[in-house]
Structures are given as C-alpha cells and as structure tokens.
Amino acid sequence: MTESGKPILYSYFRSSCSWRVRIALALKGIDYETVPINLIKDGGQQFSKDFQALNPMKQVPALKIDGITIHQSLAIIEYLEETRPTPRLLPQDPKKRASVRMISDLIAGGIQPLQNLSVLKQVREEMQLTWAQNAITSGFNALEQILQSTAGIYCVGDEVSLFLYYRFKVDLTPYPTISSINKRLLVLEAFQVSHPCRQPDTPTELRA
Amino acid sequence: MTESGKPILYSYFRSSCSWRVRIALALKGIDYETVPINLIKDGGQQFSKDFQALNPMKQVPALKIDGITIHQSLAIIEYLEETRPTPRLLPQDPKKRASVRMISDLIAGGIQPLQNLSVLKQVREEMQLTWAQNAITSGFNALEQILQSTAGIYCVGDEVSLFLYYRFKVDLTPYPTISSINKRLLVLEAFQVSHPCRQPDTPTELRA
Numbered sequence: 076m077t078e079s080g081k082p083i084l085y086s087y088f089r090s091s092c093s094w095r096v097r098i099a100l101a102l103k104g105i106d107y108e109t110v111p112i113n114l115i116k117d118g119g120q121q122f123s124k125d126f127q128a129l130n131p132m133k134q135v136p137a138l139k140i141d142g143i144t145i146h147q148s149l150a151i152i153e154y155l156e157e158t159r160p161t162p163r164l165l166p167q168d169p170k171k172r173a174s175v176r177m178i179s180d181l182i183a184g185g186i187q188p189l190q191n192l193s194v195l196k197q198v199r200e201e202m203q204l205t206w207a208q209n210a211i212t213s214g215f216n217a218l219e220q221i222l223q224s225t226a227g228i229y230c231v232g233d234e235v236s237l238f239l240y241y242r243f244k245v246d247l248t249p250y251p252t253i254s255s256i257n258k259r260l261l262v263l264e265a266f267q268v269s270h271p272c273r274q275p276d277t278p279t280e281l282r283a
Numbered sequence: 284m285t286e287s288g289k290p291i292l293y294s295y296f297r298s299s300c301s302w303r304v305r306i307a308l309a310l311k312g313i314d315y316e317t318v319p320i321n322l323i324k325d326g327g328q329q330f331s332k333d334f335q336a337l338n339p340m341k342q343v344p345a346l347k348i349d350g351i352t353i354h355q356s357l358a359i360i361e362y363l364e365e366t367r368p369t370p371r372l373l374p375q376d377p378k379k380r381a382s383v384r385m386i387s388d389l390i391a392g393g394i395q396p397l398q399n400l401s402v403l404k405q406v407r408e409e410m411q412l413t414w415a416q417n418a419i420t421s422g423f424n425a426l427e428q429i430l431q432s433t434a435g436i437y438c439v440g441d442e443v444s445l446f447l448y449y450r451f452k453v454d455l456t457p458y459p460t461i462s463s464i465n466k467r468l469l470v471l472e473a474f475q476v477s478h479p480c481r482q483p484d485t486p487t488e489l490r491a
Binding site for chain 2: 130131132133134141142143145146147149150151153154157158169170172173176177179180181183184185187188189193194197206209213214216217218220221
C-alpha cells in the first residue's frame with residue numbers, strides 16, 4: 076500500500092490478466108495506484124530483481140493490499156470479494172458460483188497461459204500466431220457451448236461476474252454468445268476506465 | 284449422480300487434475316463413483332461425442348454432483364468447499380485463503396496447462412520433454428520462493444489445503460520446501476487412496 080493506504084496494482088496496460096483485476100477494482104469502487112511494469116521494455120521489467128522479490132512468477136498483475144501482496148488474477152479477485160463483498164462479483168447460489176469459477180478457470184487456466192509472451196517465445200516465430208489462435212479457438216469452442224446454457228445478460232445469469240476478452244484478432248462470428256456478452260460488458264463504466272487504451276502506461280499512439 | 288445419488292467423477296488415473304479432485308473428495312469423505320476416461324485409448328475418449336456434451340473442453344476431471352456437472356479442478360474443489368465445508372480445505376483467514384488460491388492458481392494455471400497432452404502434441408516430439416520440464420522448473424522456482432514464506436507443515440500454515448505434484452521426473456533437490464511438503468502429503472490417507480497407482484482404471488502393471 077502507499078503511505079496514504081491505497082492498494083498498489085502492478086500492471087501492464089495490455090495484459091488481459093491485469094485488465095481483469097482493474098475491472099474488479101473498478102466494479103468495487105476501490106481506489107488504487109498503478110505501478111506500470113512494462114513486459115517488453117528493458118528486456119521485460121518483470122525480470123527485475125525488485126519485481127521478482129514481489130512476484131517470483133515474474134508476471135503481472137500483483138496487488139499490494141492490506142499488508143500482503145497477492146498475484147494470480149483470480150486469487151486477487153477472490154480476495155477482494157471476500158474482504159470487500161459489495162457489489163458482489165460472484166452470485167449467491169453455490170451452483171452459479173461454480174459456473175462462474177468454471178468459466179473463469181477455463182479462460183485463465185485453459186486459454187491465457189498458452190498465449191503468454193513467455194510461452195510464445197518458446198514457439199518458432201512463424202508459428203506463434205497460429206499457436207495463439209489455436210489456443211483461443213479451442214477454448215472459445217468450449218466456452219460458447221457452456222455459455223449457451225449459463226448465460227443471461229452476462230456469462231452466468233444477469234449479473235456481471237467476469238470479463239471476456241480476445242486478442243490476436245480471432246474472428247468472433249462463430250461465437251455469437253461470447254460476442255454479444257463481450258459487447259454488453261465493454262460499454263460498462265468499470266470496463267471503460269480499466270481499458271488497456273486508458274491506462275497510465277498506455278503509449279500515446281494507442282490511447283483512446 | 285448415480286441412481287443411488289452418488290456423485291460421479293470422470294477421471295483418468297494419471298491425470299494430476301483428476302488426482303487433485305480425488306484428494307478433495309477423499310479428505311471430505313465424499314463417496315463417489317469413478318467413470319474412467321482414457322486420454323490415450325481410442326484416440327482419446329475425451330473426444331467422444333458423449334463426453335464432449337458433458338465437458339466441451341474435452342478434459343478430465345468433470346464431476347456430476349447435486350444435479351450439475353462441474354469441470355476445472357479448482358472450481359470443483361471450491362464448490363465442494365462451499366457445499367460440504369467440513370473438514371475445510373481453505374483456511375478461515377482471508378489472507379491465508381489468498382495464499383492458498385495464489386499457489387493453486389500458480390500450479391493449475393501457470394504450470395499444468397503447459398504440460399497438458401493436447402499442448403505437448405503441438406510441440407515437436409524431440410522437444411516435448413524439455414518443454415514440459417521448462418514449464419515445471421520456472422513454476423517451481425517461483426513456488427519454492429513463495430512457500431518459504433507461507434509454509435508450515437503444509438503449503439500455507441499447518442492445514443492441508445492443496446496438493447503438490449510432479450511429473451516428467453523433475454529433480455526436486457533445488458526445491459527443499461516443495462519436496463518436504465510433498466513427502467508429508469503423500470503419506471496422508473486421502474492422498475494414498477486417490478493415488479494414480481490405485482484407481483479403478485490403473486493398468487495392472489502400474490498398480491501398487
């Protein structure tokens with residue numbers, strides 16, 4: 076926390092996992108300060124000694140809050156939910172909570188890790204785009220099918236519980252449910268203020 | 284659930300994520316039936332039409348319980364914890380709960396997805412072992428450092444909260460904390476009965 080007691084978010088503007096935490100902070104109205112960690116500049120600022128001491132996984136996001144440092148975006152959001160329950164990000168019904176967590180884990184554990192920069196670097200350069208798109212496509216095929224039975228206005232019923240995202244320009248036409256939920260989320264204020272194009276470390280040419 | 288009302292676990296004996304759920308079921312004393320899904324036989328039984336209808340991600344584990352089907356091992360365990368709280372698998376203190384979830388997500392989201400069969404298949408065959416070992420090594424380097432500050436007898440303090448595992452014969456010498464927690468867990472009854480070498484679908488030559 077800062078001297079003023081505000082939580083500190085270590086974040087990279089275009090990191091999807093950082094964005095997920097920014098959305099949760101915005102939805103819950105938690106004031107925080109951003110410390111930008113540029114994953115590309117200086118060979119990757121996440122590899123600095125200082126940052127490694129903070130998060131040995133050398134990944135963003137990390138959140139300093141209440142005297143502890145938490146990393147892993149879903150662990151951070153669960154902590155915020157337990158300590159700042161209003162407005163809630165998980166439904167009250169345990170079965171619906173299970174659906175939210177299943178969908179979040181599918182995205183955060185089944186899709187994103189495969190398209191992380193550190194993983195893509197291990198794939199031959201000419202194969203990287205295909206690799207990332209394969210990961211997204213196979214995940215989205217599953218997700219579309221799951222959402223058809225869980226979704227209301229948002230992923231699980233009519234309450235906002237998590238956010239969807241896409242990178243690497245995957246065509247969303249085959250995924251009407253994902254696509255329409257995504258559109259409904261992106262207009263919400265919490266998604267707007269936390270958007271990659273509107274962060275303290277967003278380069279001028281990408282700002283909007 | 285079966286006609287007798289027992290939950291059904293779709294499981295593969297050597298899948299680490301299936302084992303994680305088997306451990307949780309055993310720790311909580313929940314009686315269940317196993318439906319083995321062989322990830323290799325018949326080109327992978329997870330690709331069958333029937334199983335895909337159950338889990339569009341085509342992965343084990345999946346648990347049919349209380350009239351719903353949950354996949355993603357950590358989502359399953361969180362559901363069990365919320366609906367069958369005794370004995371608890373998460374500490375009471377929110378900060379310690381955050382540590383448990385951070386460590387679980389690091390393993391389930393930061394290490395395991397990179398060494399899944401479906402991912403390894405996309406890597407050139409002669410590189411597969413190195414790829415898997417790289418994923419484990421970089422995850423374990425971080426985990427060892429984190430556990431040094433969170434661990435008591437087990438990962439977070441002195442209560443069992445999750446399980447560690449290793450495959451692909453990674454040398455654990457550089458990871459004394461991981462190694463000793465692992466040893467302490469493996470002797471527990473819940474870890475013994477759920478062990479890959481003791482499942483209904485364990486081939487005779489691997490039984491112990």
